[in-house]
Amino acid sequence: MTAIDADPDALEAVEAYSTTTTTDLAAAGESDVVVLAVKPDVVATVLDELDLSADQTLVTVAAGVSRSFVADRTDATVVRVMPNLAAETGDMAAAVTRDGLSEDVRELLATVGEYAVIDEALMDVSTAVNGSGPAFVFYLIGAMKAAGMEGGLDPEQAETLAAQTFKGAAETVLRDERSVDELIDAVCSPNGTTIEGMEVLWDSDVEDRIVEAVGAAERRSAEIAEAFDDE
Known part of the structure; x- marks a missing residue:
């Protein structure tokens, strides 16, 4: 090379x-x-x-x-x-x-x-999902790290557990034939810890905020492309 x-x-x-x-x-x-x-x-x-x-x-x-x-x-x-x-x-x-x-x-x-x-018509939304996406994931890892530290883990322990959990979950999505919803169900046991946490997420607007973040990045990508083409 x-x-x-x-x-x-x-x-x-x-x-x-x-x-x-x-x-x-x-x-x-x-x-x-x-x-x-x-x-x-x-x-x-x-x-x-x-x-x-x-x-x-x-x-x-x-x-x-x-x-x-x-x-x-x-x-x-x-x-x-x-x-x-x-x-x-x-x-x-x-x-x-x-x-x-x-x-x-x-x-x-x-x-x-x-x-x-x-x-190529889908490049702006792709840019938002995979180009900007790492920053969004880092933000979520940071939130889980903060939650772990609040519960008593030290920063290194909390970061390792949060980051590796994201890495393992991502690999599972890529390699497993089940859908994301089916994988969530596989982790959630009736009356268990995971379902309690998921109920909080399902009752919140966190999914809408993530969609908005991706949408904002997509619009900005389109604006940059338009400005470049106009030069």
């Missing part, structure tokens, strides 16, 4: 994960798959200097930049991806556009987590 960046400090930060690092953008012409991971405001500038051929694939992860904007500026096949923070640990959730998706890109995404293939 070759890492390319104009900033030597940025290259130094990824040196341990790369076969080669360089400031020479022409090196991208030697790769079958090129990942464009830059801020939206410099996408056009980089594409103007990036000389790719029709037999290459360009994966863009620039938020708010449409696939067509990139495709109009390169001969390569373009795929748009919205990854998230957990790519660092191999637990990424990513949304990837159906158009342009190749087996090479599928293999690349699979090495760092799970992905869902979507129509």
Whole structure:
């Protein structure tokens, strides 16, 4: 894997994960798959200097930049991806556009987590769910940690139990054929502790607030995309 960046400090930060690092953008012409991971405001500038051929694939992860904007500026096949923070640990959730998706890109995404293939029209809501989603989950983990500490656990104990519980529950959802509601029922015993807690959640508006949070992030994603297209 070759890492390319104009900033030597940025290259130094990824040196341990790369076969080669360089400031020479022409090196991208030697790769079958090129990942464009830059801020939206410099996408056009980089594409103007990036000389790719029709037999290459360009994966863009620039938020708010449409696939067509990139495709109009390169001969390569373009795929748009919205990854998230957990790519660092191999637990990424990513949304990837159906158009342009190749087996090479599928293999690349699979090495760092799970992905869902979507129509690009759904990229804003996908950005809200999986791109912004880690922050929402961190918030919920923090709330469970606080509850554990209030009950007497020390901060490290409470954080470990809360975070690992989220991790285990997420793995169960991904691997188990039962629905989320069926999994909740499986944990809830009649007159048990879980059903008591779930009654509080069911009687609250917490689900509505989560839906509102995702909706707010989705709207902001659409606003950013619209502003970029208008420039």
